[in-house]
Amino acid sequence: MILQVRIMSLVISVFFVVYVIWLVRNRKLRETDSFLWILAGLAIFVIAIWVKPLVLFTRLIGATYPVSVLFFGALMFLIFTSLWMTTRISELSEQVKDLAQTITLLSEERSRE
Amino acid sequence: MRRKGSTQEGRMPERKVAVVIPARNEEASVASVVSKVRTLHPDFDVIVIDDASQDGTAEVAGRAGAKILRAPIRLGYGGAVQTGFKYAYAREYDLVVLLDADGQHDPDYIQPLVEASDRYDLVVGSRFRGKASYKISFVRLVGMKLFSRIASAITGLELTDTSSGFQAVTRKAFTIFALGSYPVDFPDADTLVWVARHGLRVGEIPVVMHPRVAGKSMISGIGSSLKYAVKMPLAILVTILRIPTTQKGGDAG
Numbered sequence: 001m002i003l004q005v006r007i008m009s010l011v012i013s014v015f016f017v018v019y020v021i022w023l024v025r026n027r028k029l030r031e032t033d034s035f036l037w038i039l040a041g042l043a044i045f046v047i048a049i050w051v052k053p054l055v056l057f058t059r060l061i062g063a064t065y066p067v068s069v070l071f072f073g074a075l076m077f078l079i080f081t082s083l084w085m086t087t088r089i090s091e092l093s094e095q096v097k098d099l100a101q102t103i104t105l106l107s108e109e110r111s112r113e
Numbered sequence: 114m115r116r117k118g119s120t121q122e123g124r125m126p127e128r129k130v131a132v133v134i135p136a137r138n139e140e141a142s143v144a145s146v147v148s149k150v151r152t153l154h155p156d157f158d159v160i161v162i163d164d165a166s167q168d169g170t171a172e173v174a175g176r177a178g179a180k181i182l183r184a185p186i187r188l189g190y191g192g193a194v195q196t197g198f199k200y201a202y203a204r205e206y207d208l209v210v211l212l213d214a215d216g217q218h219d220p221d222y223i224q225p226l227v228e229a230s231d232r233y234d235l236v237v238g239s240r241f242r243g244k245a246s247y248k249i250s251f252v253r254l255v256g257m258k259l260f261s262r263i264a265s266a267i268t269g270l271e272l273t274d275t276s277s278g279f280q281a282v283t284r285k286a287f288t289i290f291a292l293g294s295y296p297v298d299f300p301d302a303d304t305l306v307w308v309a310r311h312g313l314r315v316g317e318i319p320v321v322m323h324p325r326v327a328g329k330s331m332i333s334g335i336g337s338s339l340k341y342a343v344k345m346p347l348a349i350l351v352t353i354l355r356i357p358t359t360q361k362g363g364d365a366g
Contacts, residue, residue, distance in 0.1 A: 097188060097297065101196045104162075104184045105203065 009048035017041035036081065128207040130157045130227065133197030135190055136214035137164040140173045143214040147177035150212070150220045157223075160200065161214070162193040170214075188297070190278075195295040198282070202291035209287050211280045218279040222320040226281035234313035235286040235305065237272070238279035238320035252338055260345050264302035267353065268309040272317055275302035279320055286313055296348065299341065303348035311357045 020037045023029035029037075047054055047070065058066040132150050136143050143161060150159050161174040165187045175181050182196060194211060201209045208230055212218050222238055229236040241261075257276050265272045276299065282290075286308050296303060309315050 094294075096186070097192050100184055100186050100188055101192065101199055104182050104188075104196050105200055107185075108180075108182050108200070 006048045006051075009044055013041050013044035013048065016044070040077065129205065130154070130208045130210065131197070131201045131204075131206045132157050132159045132210045132212055132223065133162065133194065133201070134159065134174075134179070134212050134214045135162045135164060135193035135197065136166065136170050136174065137187070137190075137193070138166045138168050138170060139214040140166070140168040140170045142216045143170055143179075144173045144177040146212065146214055146216055146218075146220065147174050147179045150223065151178050153220055154223060157210070158206075160197060162188075162196050164188050164190070164193040174214075191295050191297040191300045194278075194300060195290055198287040198291040198295070202284075202288055207284050209282045211278055211282065213278050217322050217324070219321055219323060222279070222318075223281075225318055226279070226320075229316060229318045230281040230283050232314070233316035234283045235308050235315045236281040237274060237277050237305065237315070237317045238322075239272075239274035239277055239317045240320060240322040241273040242317060242319035253341075256338070256342055256345070260302045260349070263346070263349055264306055267306050267349070268315060270309065270315055270317075272302070272305065272315070274317065275305055277320075277322075279322070286311075289313075298344070301345055301348070303345070303352045306349060306352045307355075307357075310352070 017038055020029065020034050020041060024031055024034045051066070054066045054070060058064075058069045061069070063069050132154070134143065134146060134150075147159050147161065150157065159179040161171070161179040161181050163171040163174070163181055163183045165184050171181045171183055182200060184193065184196065188196060197209060197211070208227065210223050210226060212220065212223070218238065226236050226238055241258075257274065261272050261275045264270075264275050278300075289308060289311055290304070305315050
């Protein structure tokens with residue numbers, strides 16, 4: 001890979017990880033939720049420094065370009081994360097609905113007293 | 114069921130019945146529905162679930178003599194209905210009659226629904242049984258018939274109107290929804306299939322439905338019709354795949 005690209009990837013991944021940590025520090029992101037993103041940042045970092053595993057993996061699966069393998073991997077990662085996010089939204093919606101129903105029942109109970 | 118005075122003279126035990134009316138922004142029609150129900154059935158409790166309305170639904174219904182349960186945020190039609198089931202479960206009602214606030218469901222048919230609940234655990238008032246005078250868009254009609262067929266095939270019952278929100282639900286059946294899950298948007302064939310899969314009896318009786326007095330239907334426009342068409346088969350499929358919970362805490366038997 002071209003040197004400039006690698007340097008740029010390194011800088012971006014470092015910024016990314018620092019930003020994630022900053023979000024956690026300011027309580028905008030919970031530690032448990034930050035885990036995945038720190039891992040992603042580290043993955044970019046590692047690939048930028050050490051290209052060999054990517055090249056080997058490309059050969060292993062019979063692909064031609066390591067870059068396309070990287071893009072494909074990144075795309076899969078994003079698809080699965082957004083699916084996972086949607087499950088979180090579903091879970092939260094369900095919890096909010098349950099809470100609202102409980103409040104509805106409790107406030108009726110209170111108004112009877 | 115342990116209800117005082119239940120075994121006197123071998124009469125049918127007096128059942129505690131709640132007429133649950135989910136309402137969102139229905140101030141134009143809800144009062145007349147409530148007063149008609151109260152005139153016909155003074156011994157039933159009328160409970161209006163006000164789904165975070167922005168108009169005077171709660172006040173108007175309260176003045177008409179209903180008990181009001183007011184949701185702080187929008188729950189959706191199914192969410193409001195489930196609130197009613199949860200209330201009925203906690204307050205130990207024996208039967209819930211579901212009725213729309215928009216005047217489509219004629220309170221005259223509450224009596225036959227209640228009577229049929231001796232034979233079934235969940236009774237659906239069908240607008241397609243008997244004399245039909247109900248006007249409906251062609252696309253929706255096809256959808257309704259199709260999903261009714263599917264639900265009938267699965268349950269082995271003869272269902273003609275699975276999307277009807279005019280139902281009588283016994284404690285056995287609403288316990289499943291109060292303690293478990295209930296669809297938030299449009300409950301339909303999936304809820305009937307789910308009840309049937311618990312080994313409960315689902316049945317239908319003919320009712321007459323009127324055009325809406327005011328407001329607009331939940332399923333209107335191409336967007337929500339499409340959503341309905343995609344959601345229903347999926348909901349039914351998922352309901353088949355889910356494993357019925359064994360009756361927990363319900364007054365079964």
